[in-house]
Amino acid sequence: MGDSKSIPEHDVIIVGAGPAALTAAIYTTREDIETLLFERGVVGGLAAVTDKIDNYPGFPNGVEGLKLAGELQKQAERFGAKIELGEVSAIEDQNEWKLLKTTDGDKKARAVLIATGSDYKKIGVPGEEEFYARGVHYCATCDGAFYRDKRLVVVGGGNSAFQEAIFLTRFASHIDLLVRSTVKASDVLEDEMQKFVKEGKVTIHLGTATDEVVGEEGKGVTKVMGTQDGKKVEFLADGVFVFVGLKPNSQFVAESKIELDDIGFIKTNPDLETAIPGVFAAGDIRSGATMQIASAAGEGATAALKIREYLEGRPHPVQN
Amino acid sequence: MVKNITVFTSNTCAYCQMVKKYLGAKGMTYEEVNIDEHPHRQAEAMKMSGATTVPVTVVTKGDDSKEVVVGYNLAKLAPALV
Numbered sequence: 001m002g003d004s005k006s007i008p009e010h011d012v013i014i015v016g017a018g019p020a021a022l023t024a025a026i027y028t029t030r031e032d033i034e035t036l037l038f039e040r041g042v043v044g045g046l047a048a049v050t051d052k053i054d055n056y057p058g059f060p061n062g063v064e065g066l067k068l069a070g071e072l073q074k075q076a077e078r079f080g081a082k083i084e085l086g087e088v089s090a091i092e093d094q095n096e097w098k099l100l101k102t103t104d105g106d107k108k109a110r111a112v113l114i115a116t117g118s119d120y121k122k123i124g125v126p127g128e129e130e131f132y133a134r135g136v137h138y139c140a141t142c143d144g145a146f147y148r149d150k151r152l153v154v155v156g157g158g159n160s161a162f163q164e165a166i167f168l169t170r171f172a173s174h175i176d177l178l179v180r181s182t183v184k185a186s187d188v189l190e191d192e193m194q195k196f197v198k199e200g201k202v203t204i205h206l207g208t209a210t211d212e213v214v215g216e217e218g219k220g221v222t223k224v225m226g227t228q229d230g231k232k233v234e235f236l237a238d239g240v241f242v243f244v245g246l247k248p249n250s251q252f253v254a255e256s257k258i259e260l261d262d263i264g265f266i267k268t269n270p271d272l273e274t275a276i277p278g279v280f281a282a283g284d285i286r287s288g289a290t291m292q293i294a295s296a297a298g299e300g301a302t303a304a305l306k307i308r309e310y311l312e313g314r315p316h317p318v319q320n
Numbered sequence: 321m322v323k324n325i326t327v328f329t330s331n332t333c334a335y336c337q338m339v340k341k342y343l344g345a346k347g348m349t350y351e352e353v354n355i356d357e358h359p360h361r362q363a364e365a366m367k368m369s370g371a372t373t374v375p376v377t378v379v380t381k382g383d384d385s386k387e388v389v390v391g392y393n394l395a396k397l398a399p400a401l402v
Contacts, residue, residue, distance in 0.1 A: 041392070043338065043341075069334065086394070133371040134370065134372060135372060137373065139335070139373075141330075141332035142332070142333040142334070142336070142375075145359075146355075239372065
């Protein structure tokens, strides 16, 4: 772990920079608690790659995910939060200090908030990995523009699949939406989608499993094979966008004392504290989270207040 | 040594913002090609990267060799800038 005297010390390190993390940082830094955030992906998390967010309070006409992420970042930085682009690979409990191994070397914090959220799951079918970024995608706002006047398949039946499929209608000539069982998207999104179904721009295929992404070298994806009512079906497609649920970004705590649930989300007590005292978790990464941006922001605020209580109860540790 | 950098982006791409932020933090100047504003240059991004995605960062070195980084991938982007 190197010479402990040279390890930078912080009051709070927040792992992640999505809505939970940025909200927590607004609260901690407004209380003059020095706070460093580590983000390995996009500031704003999955919210930032969502086309439009319609259910975050205060935006009567909805808000672009990228815009909301940018505003949260500005607000946190206004009070002094520092965001570092890098990755945390391990957390070690050293009682009054928590040691974090990062791409920028070891760092110590008196308290840690894990707010690493989730990423979109893969389907796990043949062709998915092979044609990743060459016809198979998980970010409509990033890659949709490559499919102007092309046929697409979107896989998924929840809010993300419907929201992103609606976004992709601005580019695609036609979208086949493959829903494994039944639609889980909200009524509002389902109603909005019906407009595109009536126009013939989108066809929804319920009870349709996705079995394989088929393509050719040099040409990319050509079709998607599936199963509907026990029969093989195929859909011509130039690209496939996948939104089939979320997987927790908790691999980096696997070797620590932090407890995970069966899926890999982090267990906390009602104070959002993990099995390591002084290490908290909030937002989509927390076991039992509702996977809503508004909830994540609320949990971020709660975690920050609990961190303040935790720090107030302890004298500042003296470095060895 | 880096001679020049081109970043292919789109209007709605959050990962593109991160690449630009990273390059800015490193004090690197770059040319941005937004494929929403310049759709005719989309094929150029695809040819360079072999992928239908942005961001694509093309780093041209002093000897005119090119390193292409697909996506926001710090593990590949950081060494490409050396």
